[in-house]
């Protein structure tokens with residue numbers, strides 16, 4: 001057993017929108033929908049990213065936020081980074097599914113969508129120029145907060161409408177945690193199962209350091225995908241996250257810090 | 261399986277080692293639910309610390325290596341996180357770090373109100389400037405000074421955690437005993453070691469070097485426990501590469517009253533505590549021992 005990064009070559013980079021790129025690697029990674037890898041830029045840092053392409057192509061889809069992603073965005077085809085994983089659990093596949101993606105949250109959901117039979121996909125972003133994978137999933141229902149594309153409003157508004165006339169057994173979701181929390185509440189009131197992919201700061205990625213802990217759950221090990229039974233017990237869901245020191249802060253404070 | 265350690269009752273001899281999953285009360289509860297006889301929190305310094313940059317924890321063929329760099333939420337964070345610990349169904353050990361003796365004392369006093377059953381003092385981290393071996397805390401003199409200062413300020417049992425890298429670990433243990441320590445934890449991680457990625461031509465850990473734990477550490481840890489047992493009368497918590505019940509029995513034969521488990525969680529999962537306990541029971545029964553106490557130190561006879 002070992003958990004060491006393997007150096008891979010970036011063989012293709014696609015620009016998904018002004019702030020998001022997908023990086024494809026020359027190595028096939030066997031992974032299930034929802035799993036993530038730790039990406040290492042030697043001498044800089046190491047961070048978790050969901051696999052957005054698995055199978056013929058292997059890739060991660062990244063939003064430019066802080067120091068690490070800025071450096072990654074300067075990289076060109078032919079450059080190399082380190083990868084270890086895949087880590088975490090995965091989405092449990094079910095029929096009659098609805099998928100709710102907010103912003104970059106589409107990354108872990110995209111390989112799931114490819115493994116589902118006729119899911120109803122709701123893809124949301126702040127505005128038209130922030131959309132990701134709207135061409136990859138042409139049947140998705142698109143929403144933008146400002147109405148610059150698709151339906152104006154939140155993904156959660158569309159979800160409520162969809163549930164009115166479509167029988168769904170499970171809702172899969174990933175995106176800003178406030179959004180996921182709302183999706184979960186909608187699931188609860190409709191008595192529909194929910195599977196949400198959470199994000200927390202990680203160190204080891206394989207369940208020993210305790211950094212990613214939420215109410216006794218390790219997001220890197222028992223997660224990142226949590227289903228309703230666990231979400232009900234997780235007071236920290238939509239509540240708190242830990243900074244690098246382990247200090248507990250509100251999720252919004254955590255997001256601000258992580259993007260700095 | 262019941263074990264007595266410095267007057268503290270443990271339902272079995274397995275103890276969660278510091279720095280592995282000890283970041284929150286709910287995680288401690290989970291480890292206890294998976295069979296640990298006692299649990300140790302992640303080490304706390306007075307001020308919060310971010311620790312080193314990632315990669316901080318890796319596993320190589322044969323063991324684990326970490327340079328977490330003592331990230332922790334400090335005394336203020338601990339006071340928020342570790343409230344009402346007596347709700348948990350096993351004893352909780354604090355772990356307190358500092359640079360000078362007065363820094364340790366400040367943390368011990370800061371944590372006074374919390375329900376810790378004992379206080380562990382690691383003087384042995386090999387990868388954090390200002391702490392452990394990098395601050396020279398592993399000499400008999402420094403160990404005596406820090407132990408004495410802490411023991412004076414608390415009524416709780418104090419465990420001193422030693423480094424396997426010290427030339428004469430028995431002497432350091434004696435200094436701790438003389439200064440009033442109630443037990444010795446042996447050992448912290450070994451090294452430091454280094455793993456270089458030959459494609460990147462760089463060490464994998466961002467701090468370059470890290471402490472070695474897991475199977476690679478076990479024979480060294482067993483020898484350290486053996487040496488400490490020869491040198492002092494106070495009980496020993498033996499840690500380093502314990503993965504199975506047989507590893508635990510080996511530690512006890514070397515002289516350990518209880519066994520610490522950390523890296524084992526990577527190899528066998530959180531329920532390693534329950535598994536190790538049932539493996540110990542099985543071995544003890546098969547070999548005709550009546551209790552674990554009979555095992556402690558038998559390798560010295």
Ligand SMILES: Cc1cc2nc3c(=O)[nH]c(=O)nc-3n(C[C@H](O)[C@H](O)[C@H](O)COP(=O)(O)OP(=O)(O)OC[C@H]3O[C@@H](n4cnc5c(N)ncnc54)[C@H](O)[C@@H]3O)c2cc1C
Nearest residue numbers: 050062063102103104105124125126154155175179198199
């Ligand atoms: C498991 C996991 C893996 C991740 N992997 C990656 C990764 O691989 N790469 C990466 O770069 N990042 C990743 N992230 C980061 C994360 O997806 C983004 O930080 C997050 O989506 C915010 O993105 P945004 O700023 O584009 O969202 P925004 O544009 O702010 O919001 C997106 C949508 O969410 C909805 N929404 C927003 N606020 C509300 C509200 N108050 N109520 C209801 N709906 C609301 C709206 O419909 C909006 O269109 C991952 C996150 C998780 C949980």
Ligand SMILES: Cc1cc2nc3c(=O)[nH]c(=O)nc-3n(C[C@H](O)[C@H](O)[C@H](O)COP(=O)(O)O)c2cc1C
Nearest residue numbers: 277278279303326382447448473474500501522523
């Ligand atoms: C990721 C990691 C973090 C650790 N952090 C601490 C720490 O904060 N304080 C401490 O005293 N020991 C720390 N240790 C050392 C362990 O408590 C233990 O002494 C050592 O790992 C040997 O036991 P093991 O082989 O069972 O892991 C850490 C070990 C690991 C692997």
Ligand code: FES
Nearest residue numbers: 203205209210220
């Ligand atoms: S990142 Fe270390 S336990 Fe999850």
